[in-house]
Amino acid sequence: MRIIKAKNYDELSKIGANIIASQVTLVPDSVLGLATGSSVRKLYDELVLKYEGGELDFSQIMSINLDEYVGLDGTHSQSYRYYMNEALFDRVNIDKENTHLPDGKAKDVEVECENYESIIDFVDSIDLQLLGLGGNGHIGFNEPADSFPMATHSVDLTEETIEANSRFFDNIDDVPKKAITMGIKGIMQAKTVLLCVSGSHKAEALKKVLTGPVTPEVPGSILQLHKNLIVVADEEALSQL
Numbered sequence: 001m002r003i004i005k006a007k008n009y010d011e012l013s014k015i016g017a018n019i020i021a022s023q024v025t026l027v028p029d030s031v032l033g034l035a036t037g038s039s040v041r042k043l044y045d046e047l048v049l050k051y052e053g054g055e056l057d058f059s060q061i062m063s064i065n066l067d068e069y070v071g072l073d074g075t076h077s078q079s080y081r082y083y084m085n086e087a088l089f090d091r092v093n094i095d096k097e098n099t100h101l102p103d104g105k106a107k108d109v110e111v112e113c114e115n116y117e118s119i120i121d122f123v124d125s126i127d128l129q130l131l132g133l134g135g136n137g138h139i140g141f142n143e144p145a146d147s148f149p150m151a152t153h154s155v156d157l158t159e160e161t162i163e164a165n166s167r168f169f170d171n172i173d174d175v176p177k178k179a180i181t182m183g184i185k186g187i188m189q190a191k192t193v194l195l196c197v198s199g200s201h202k203a204e205a206l207k208k209v210l211t212g213p214v215t216p217e218v219p220g221s222i223l224q225l226h227k228n229l230i231v232v233a234d235e236e237a238l239s240q241l
């Protein structure tokens with residue numbers, strides 16, 4: 001495990017973007033596992049700046065996102081497809097055909113989970129998986145549970161997650177109660193995992209993830225077992241370590 005301490009969110013975003021940029025430059029046909037959320041939002045802006053400066057070429061990149069809300073389609077401003085289009089896909093030369101997110105409007109959610117898992121199986125392993133961290137230690141939408149869910153699955157979001165994500169919706173009742181998420185297997189099979197964590201509100205979760213017991217009650221704690229984990233966190237997020 002490598003921990004890189006950033007001064008603040010801005011520096012974290014630059015460091016995270018540099019790591020992804022290295023991957024894209026060294027392996028132009030990389031499979032990137034991508035994440036949503038505020039922790040990684042500015043990182044995407046930094047990547048776009050590099051692209052605009054002629055430093056990066058996304059034309060051969062394939063992406064597989066972690067998760068999507070059940071019930072929202074890609075035109076909904078809070079869907080993760082919308083987020084990705086707005087943050088990255090519409091701003092660089094990635095082929096949209098090569099970008100994958102679960103379909104939140106799939107008729108049969110279980111079939112959609114199986115289909116999504118077969119995309120992950122097809123690539124064998126993601127080259128670099130970007131992750132944020134939930135306040136309850138979740139990664140993707142793998143919520144605290146009795147066991148680690150291995151494959152892509154549908155999940156009932158916890159009250160804590162619904163509350164945390166309600167800041168993006170007009171009303172807490174508008175927050176979807178379910179999501180589809182990549183499981184722990186897809187994340188752990190990635191060759192490199194890049195975990196970005198910002199802010200004092202994540203400090204306790206980050207401490208548990210990095211130094212606590214490996215337990216499905218803190219899903220991110222499984223990352224202690226990953227052979228190539230890079231944590232980029234700011235001073236506030238690292239304040240309890």
Ligand code: GLP
Nearest residue numbers: 036037038039132133134140141
């Ligand atoms: C969300 C997403 C996660 C994200 C996490 C943290 O619910 N499903 O993929 O990493 O919660 O989000 P944020 O960075 O906005 O705090």
